[in-house]
Amino acid sequence: MNGVALGMRPRATQTVGARQTGSVLMLALFVCLSCAVLCLSLGYLIRLSGEMKISEEAGRDQVARVTGIFVEARDRSLYRWGEGQEFEFQEAAVTLEGLQPTEQWRMGVQAVCPSSTDGLRKVASQWCSCIIERGLDGMDLPAAALVAELCLAAPGRSAPVLSGEVSGATPVYLSFPELSAVPAEVPVRRLPERWQLDEGARARIKNLSPNCGNVLILEGRPGQLLQVDLPSYDGGGGVGGDADGGEGAGAGSAPQDPVLIVATGGADLALTQKGEVYGVMVVDGGSLMLDDTRLSGAVFVSQNVYMGKTGVLIFDSNILRWATDSSLPRVRLMPGTRAERWLE
Structure with missing residues (x-):
């Protein structure tokens, strides 16, 4: 029996070696698959962050555009307060008009910004409005005659x-x-x-x-x-x-x-x-x-x-x-x- 047992040991060693080789291959395959998933995830995140940056810049540009329209309407109202005005500014159609007769110190401004494109995507047209208020101020002068x-x-x-x-x-x-x-x-x-x-x-x-x-x-x-x-x-x-x-x-x-x-x-x-x-x-x-x-x-x-x-x-x-x-x-x-x- 000792001879038989001794004769069977090489076969057991070969089986164990085959199992170890298979485990190493599975581990290598799993590592490669994990690396591939990681690379794909990183690439997707980089692309997504780039698109988010482009979208954020487009949004900021649109906000700045609308703010510029309101500022232009505010400056025009200072010289012709109470008069209705229609003009174009930065390709937007702007309407400046008085509110109710009792609202003599306020005027309303409305604008429609046409759609535009930044080369990658189209920015939809936008409607915006704001109220302009008039008041009185004075100069900072000394208390003197x-x-x-x-x-x-x-x-x-x-x-x-x-x-x-x-x-x-x-x-x-x-x-x-x-x-x-x-x-x-x-x-x-x-x-x-x-x-x-x-x-x-x-x-x-x-x-x-x-x-x-x-x-x-x-x-x-x-x-x-x-x-x-x-x-x-x-x-x-x-x-x-x-x-x-x-x-x-x-x-x-x-x-x-x-x-x-x-x-x-x-x-x-x-x-x-x-x-x-x-x-x-x-x-x-x-x-x-x-x-x-x-x-x-x-x-x-x-x-x-x-x-x-x-x-x-x-x-x-x-x-x-x-x-x-x-x-x-x-x-x-x-x-x-x-x-x-x-x-x-």
């Missing part, structure tokens, strides 16, 4: 160049008060440095229409003298929202209908021989001439104010408050009113 380096008058003049509600809360700021023609009883404070608009205020003024209601924006250059033509009366832009000037009157002709005139770029401003004017004068970088003009309001200039023989500034705190609180029209896209819908 007059700000300048010097306030000068013609030689030999005895009449005061400044009167009105000047007080310690709204004094006069001058760089050289001892050389100025301001009456001694008027509270005067020394200006430590030249006054001028900051960059933020200049940017806001630059974005306004040159003639926007009761606001007149004049742009010049150093050494240039700008002549003022008061803007025509358009109604509802003055103190309290109403004016008594009547048809054909000019802005600045009544206390309820003041005017804000801003000269930028370093140019000088001439408001001479205008008679009675109600408003606020702002000259950024230049001087102001007021000869033969009675100005009720306030003055802010970077250099000098020339009163001449008969020019007078009558400080009016109500007009200054109008200039700093509600002289500038503002429009904005109302948050939460944006709506979009795919048409295909």
